[in-house]
Structure formats: structure tokens, C-alpha cells
Amino acid sequence: xxxxxxxxxxxxxxxxxxxxxxxxxxxxxxxxxxxxxxxxxxxxxxxxxxxxxxxxxxxxxxxxxxxxxxxxxxxxxxxxxxxxxxxxxxxxxxxxxxxxxxxxxxxxxxxxxxxxxxxxxxxxxxxxxxxxxxxxxxxxxxxxxxxxxxxxxxxxxxxxxxxxxxxxxxxx
Numbered sequence: 001x002x003x004x005x006x007x008x009x010x011x012x013x014x015x016x017x018x019x020x021x022x023x024x025x026x027x028x029x030x031x032x033x034x035x036x037x038x039x040x041x042x043x044x045x046x047x048x049x050x051x052x053x054x055x056x057x058x059x060x061x062x063x064x065x066x067x068x069x070x071x072x073x074x075x076x077x078x079x080x081x082x083x084x085x086x087x088x089x090x091x092x093x094x095x096x097x098x099x100x101x102x103x104x105x106x107x108x109x110x111x112x113x114x115x116x117x118x119x120x121x122x123x124x125x126x127x128x129x130x131x132x133x134x135x136x137x138x139x140x141x142x143x144x145x146x147x148x149x150x151x152x153x154x155x156x157x158x159x160x161x162x163x164x165x166x167x168x169x170x171x172x
Contacts, residue, residue, distance in 0.1 A: 096126040
């Protein structure tokens, strides 16, 4: 150890002798400065990794939620066809496009399931693929959301587009 060598050079060598406290304090001060520099280099990288992991987790959560909501909305659409009971409003056969903030029946189904997502940012498209809303015809529900993550936004990256699509056959 350098500090111990300085002590040995300046004083007679005694077995088991320790350097004086003043020499140890100056060494500790130098070491604290080195630790501060190391922390200044490592801390931003560490925080970037933590925030990036949280952003990725939230994006995956939003993608999974959009998929589940698209399936649920498609299930609602297959029971709101032309033969739906009188107390249920029939959906279609014209296509629907709007946001989850609308006052439409489709938006009212989607909006309560949007956890941590702004309903105004979720685009909803309902298309009747076979041209009608009769039994055994198909309906496709598409949900689109623009995910604005913190870390990519910090580096000037545009929002990430998430999309979920569900297609089912009408029951009635």
C-alpha cells in the first residue's frame, strides 16, 4: 500500500506499525473524490436502465391491455348483430371509427377497460368484413394507441404505435 510505504520510508520500520492518522485521512479524502467521480459516471447509466425497463414494462402492459380490450369489444359486437334482442342496440353494418372518448356504444364498452391510457388517444375501428351484421358474418375490431415512453422521448424518438386486432363471427 502506498500510504504504508510512505510511513516506512519516513520512520523506522517496526513490525506491525501503522501509519499515522493524518496520512490515512488524506488517503480517505482522495478516495471520496474518486467515489464521487465514479458515481457521476455510473448513476446516469443506471437510472437510464431502470427507467428504460419501466418504460418497456408499461408498453408491454399497454399492448396486452389493447389486445384484451379488442377481444372484449369484438365479443360485444358479435352479440349486437342484426338479430340482437330488442333491448340491445344493434351495431353495424356500417363501419365505425372514433376514439374511446366518444359517446358511441362502442366507446362506452372500451372506455372502462382503459387502465393508465388516455381514452382520447385510443382509436377504435369496427369493420364488418362481409358487408353486413347477419349471423356467421365477420366483424373486426382494431384498437390503436400511441405509446409515448419517457426514455425514447428524452432522446427525441417519436411515440411507438401499438395496435390490437380481433376478428370474430357474429352470433346474432
